[in-house]
Amino acid sequence: MSDKAAVLVAGSWGTALASVLADKKMDVMVWTRNAAQRDEINDLHRNERFLPGVELPPHLRATTDMKEAVEGAKAVVIVAPSSAVREVARSLKPHWTEDMLIVHATKGFETESLKRISTVIAEELGCEEGRIVVLSGPSHAEEVVKRCPTTVVVASLDESQASAAQDLFMNSYFRVYTNRDLVGVELAGALKNIIALGAGMSDGLGYGDNAKAALLTRGLAEITRIGVEMGANPLTFAGLAGIGDLVVTATSRHSRNWRAGYLLGEGKSLEEVLGSMGMVVEGIRTTKAAHTISEKYQVQMPIAKQLFHVLFEGMDPRTAVEALMGRDRKTEMEVMSLETWEQWHT
Incomplete structure (x- = not known):
């Protein structure tokens, strides 16, 4: 098998990851449905x-032909919007082989x-979920393509698959750690x-750093x-995929979600916001989910709940903040149930 990788699709993050692979002198083919973009x-x-x-x-190439993109590749990197992943994986299936990462x-x-998403891909490819690797962490595409130092994590239920992904991506400016906690x-x-x-939204309302720091911490x-x-290791949320990605996504103008x-905090409607963005804002769909x-799971997620009210029920953002501030008194350490805490400490 050649030193080829396929990246599906050619959005900002997909193009940035394709650029990382191209910098390693790999034969990189990006798949897109858009002939003009190709x-x-x-x-x-x-x-x-x-x-x-x-x-x-210059040696990063694009195609609208899935077979051309994938044929002979040792690795396939799926970076489609969540709403399109199942369709993309289904299109990949006829060209996928067991030895592809x-x-x-x-x-x-x-x-x-x-x-x-790993479950969706595994279902469509007809393989075990352990074959799938997830790449995550604090990483703006706009900085990665400029070769700014960036550190991410790759996770898989199969340690050998995570190690293979680490070798695939790691270079002088893109550092990769492994993790067994896929979930x-x-x-x-x-x-x-x-x-x-x-x-x-807090910044749009002009609430300042105190409010944002509290929001990130409680979030x-x-x-x-x-x-x-849902079965995750709590330590994962203190790492690159957790607090690392949270900080970079919640504090930067590069972030679509921020x-x-x-814009919502400034008083724009959801329709106005989506119309002005021009790209997928995953946090909106994720809030509903x-x-x-x-x-x-009968688990309290008060921030997600209030954002759901704002996004899908027309609640005024200031009213949502008032609802959060007016909640009953709590102890700070209510992170997980006693049963789950004991599970992780026995």
Whole structure:
């Protein structure tokens, strides 16, 4: 098998990861449905819609033909929006072979089924979930393509698959750690987008650093609480996929989720926000999924709950903040149930 990797699809993060692989002198083929985008990448070495002003490696190529993209690849990296992952994996299936490494870097859930992305991919490929690797961590595409120092984590139920992904991506500016907690890394990457929306909304309301620091801290507790109930290791949320990704997503103007929240805080409607963004804002779909998941597991997620009211029920953002501040008195250490705490300490 050649030293080839395929990246599906050519959004900002997919293009950035393709650039990392191209810098390792790999034969990198990016798949896109858009013929104009294909031609722009191949002829001009640019992807202006998603990464304006960035010149891509000249040997990074694009195609609209899934077979051409995947055939002979030793690794396939899926970076589609969460709503498109199942369709992309289904298109990949006829060209997938058992010896291909499958990595995904999508941060979200399949909203309708509430399934994690690795589960969706495994179902469509007809393989064990242990074959799938998730890549996550604090990593803006805009900085990765400029070769800024970046550190991420790859996780799989199969340690050999995680190690293979580590070898695939690691270079002088892109450092990669491994983790066996697939569930935790995947949940952390998805759920932090909710808190980033809230942080942007707080900034849009002009509430300052005190409010945002509290939001991030309590948001991390909220993410950890539901994550542990779903089978994750609580330590994962103190690592790169947890607090690391939360900080970078909730404090930067590079973050779509922060920008969307900011516009909401300024008084824009959800329709106005989505119309102005021009890209997928995963935190919006994830908020809906998390609201349902919290009810299913009977775990309190007060920040996600109030954001759900703002996004889908028309609640004024200031009213949502008042509801959070007016909650009953709590102890700070209510992160997980006593039963789950004992499970992790026995």
